[in-house]
Amino acid sequence: MIRLWEHPLSPYAQKNKIALLEKGVSFESVPPEGLGSGTGPEGFLAANPRGEVPVLVDGDTTLFDSTVILEYIEDRWPEPPLLPTDPAERARVRTLEDVLDTHYEAITWGLGEIFAFGRATGELAERMVARAGEQLAAHHAWLEPQLAGADWLNGASFGWGDVCAAPFLNGAARFGLGPAAGSRLAAWLERVNERPSVAAAREAALAAADSGEVGLDVVRELIEKGAFQREYRDHRLEWMIKTGGLQIVEDGLAKRNIRFVEFQA
Numbered sequence: 001m002i003r004l005w006e007h008p009l010s011p012y013a014q015k016n017k018i019a020l021l022e023k024g025v026s027f028e029s030v031p032p033e034g035l036g037s038g039t040g041p042e043g044f045l046a047a048n049p050r051g052e053v054p055v056l057v058d059g060d061t062t063l064f065d066s067t068v069i070l071e072y073i074e075d076r077w078p079e080p081p082l083l084p085t086d087p088a089e090r091a092r093v094r095t096l097e098d099v100l101d102t103h104y105e106a107i108t109w110g111l112g113e114i115f116a117f118g119r120a121t122g123e124l125a126e127r128m129v130a131r132a133g134e135q136l137a138a139h140h141a142w143l144e145p146q147l148a149g150a151d152w153l154n155g156a157s158f159g160w161g162d163v164c165a166a167p168f169l170n171g172a173a174r175f176g177l178g179p180a181a182g183s184r185l186a187a188w189l190e191r192v193n194e195r196p197s198v199a200a201a202r203e204a205a206l207a208a209a210d211s212g213e214v215g216l217d218v219v220r221e222l223i224e225k226g227a228f229q230r231e232y233r234d235h236r237l238e239w240m241i242k243t244g245g246l247q248i249v250e251d252g253l254a255k256r257n258i259r260f261v262e263f264q265a
């Protein structure tokens with residue numbers, strides 16, 4: 001059985017889940033215990049020395065990084081194809097994936113740091129959220145023309161571009177910062193969310209976000225104590241700094257509730 005180490009709230013893991021569902025591949029979905037703390041269960045850290053989800057295990061093949069996994073899924077189970085056939089279109093949707101994986105995700109992740117983890121409050125939070133709204137709107141403006149004359153971000157039919165965009169735009173929409181009402185992108189988001197594969201990933205994410213296992217006060221207390229060690233890697237760190245959160249980074253490093261990737265091979 002194919003195993004996907006994942007977490008329902010991870011947009012990266014959602015990309016891979018949606019692709020597997022689209023191709024009718026059965027898999028077991030396993031959330032690694034301790035994700036977010038810099039540790040992980042046996043087998044997980046060995047499979048991914050970066051300690052991140054998603055990780056795919058297919059027999060003797062163990063892969064990490066959602067982009068690499070998506071390429072593997074497309075090669076290993078070619079039907080139905082997710083990539084367009086035209087070389088320029090293939091390059092376009094790969095660019096779309098890269099932009100959403102890097103700078104777009106950093107914005108929605110930063111909003112999570114503020115809303116769910118209470119990293120900023122009051123006037124600082126207001127300023128950072130307003131800036132995040134502008135940054136997301138700029139990305140939406142870049143995506144909008146890619147839907148000119150097409151129902152899907154992949155072009156004429158659903159595929160790679162949609163698989164890679166839906167989890168991230170749903171993440172922004174959860175914070176009330178999705179595509180502007182009346183835009184092509186907003187209509188696309190409604191359309192793509194009707195797709196059973198996307199709906200399954202979205203519902204699992206909403207259920208995890210609303211599970212309410214731990215209240216905000218408790219999370220903030222745990223953050224203060226350093227019980228969480230959130231990963232502030234690359235674009236996320238850049239986002240914090242450019243959006244006014246440099247002090248958040250300094251405080252988190254001092255309290256040891258912020259960490260960077262330690263490759264653990």
Ligand SMILES: N[C@@H](CCC(=O)N[C@@H](CS)C(=O)NCC(=O)O)C(=O)O
Nearest residue numbers: 010012035036037052053065066231
């Ligand atoms: N570039 C990686 C990013 C994966 C990633 O950042 N995963 C996050 C969840 S969204 C993670 O597992 N973080 C580990 C942690 O916070 O402990 C990919 O595309 O798979």
